[in-house]
Amino acid sequence: MPPKNDLASRRILSVTEEELSRIVLDIHDGPVQNLFAALSMITRLQNGISHLSFEQLQSAGVGELIPVVGQVEKLIENSLHEIKFFLGTFRPPEFHRRTMASIAEGLVFQHEEWTGSTVELEIVALPDNISLPSKIALYRILQEALSNGFRHAGVDRQWVKLWNEGDMICLEVVDAGKGFDPPPLEGPTATEQEAHIGLRGMRDRVALLDGTFQLTSSPGKGTQILVKIPAYV
């Protein structure tokens, strides 16, 4: 039985996800619907004036207003795009209902959709009853690892493997990209740099659940992340 404080910390993980879920729903129900409606109307406007000649528009005294309509359309489109990535990144999957395998598949799907890259996903029979905090940690770590690989490794292919060893769930994310010299993540010299926030986040999520986190990389040699987290906490 973990100490009381540890239990509270682990519960906080799911509370945070629930709060995120609420914020995402508010944005979904409000701004997204309104922006999509507005964009539909502006597209209607654009289509309506597209067959008019410049002279016709000038004689109606609206010639100089037309580019403004185009600019407004672009602005709304860009806002919707930003919101799309926000919703996708922060909306938690249905942790309670979905299995870890299904959650990982969903994440890999979204990553491929957004980046156009390929992720080879291998899942070796996982237990169905992995604890909620463990699922959340594995999901957020995989999300960060895929995103890091895509942004920094300079390759469009990654390999992900999930399996279990006894009561531990293992997650490996590998790429054959640029690689880098990893900063120290443990001990007195452990990095606190802003630039390493993603790595620190992964390390801390693992530590909270008494798991292990191993990052292997060097320039030109690709990167491997290996995480082991207790299935039941």
Next chain:
Amino acid sequence: MSEKIRLILADDHALVLQGLTTLLEQIPDMEVVATAHNGDELLLRLEQHEADVVVMDLQMPFHGLTALAEIRKRGIAVHVLVLTAFGDGDSIRSALELEAEGFALKTESPTQTVEAIRQVAQGRLVFPRAAQRWLAVQQKPQIQAETLLSPRELDVLKHVARGLTNPEIAGQLSVSENTVRFHLKNIFEKLGVTNRTEAAAWFFQQGGSAEL
């Protein structure tokens, strides 16, 4: 297609309905015949109006999610395009499991929705590229395609799985559209499915490849 695509729009956000209707009414080959604000109303509108395509959000009150299942259960001959703000794996899988034929996003330009409507109306499946992994594993395989279907039917099914329309398949196989429809009817009966999405899903889960 010479005639207009008849549409029923269903969304619980009144502004979205208004915006989309305004846009679609102006598109020459489309016509909005009815709108609905929830799942129950959508089913009612489908009884009152003939439509080619339903454009619906899955997150609506009063049975938004089950309305699509009900459309399939009742065997209503209408194409369904899901229009939602969530493009994550769970949402796409829900749409696929409920046998929608297309998926469009409210976070993309409405011009894309218009194009998706046109494609779905032609009998194409409109899903993101990465979603094919689920199209492929929707159901467990039971029987071999080759033992169940004639070589010609298998040909037709392959083309369906590639997302081709009936006229396109007719062109590729040098037969009439009526012949394609005839083969499709037999294929649906033999596989126990009711539409192209299910037939394509069946094909992929057999390990079928759409490559010719």
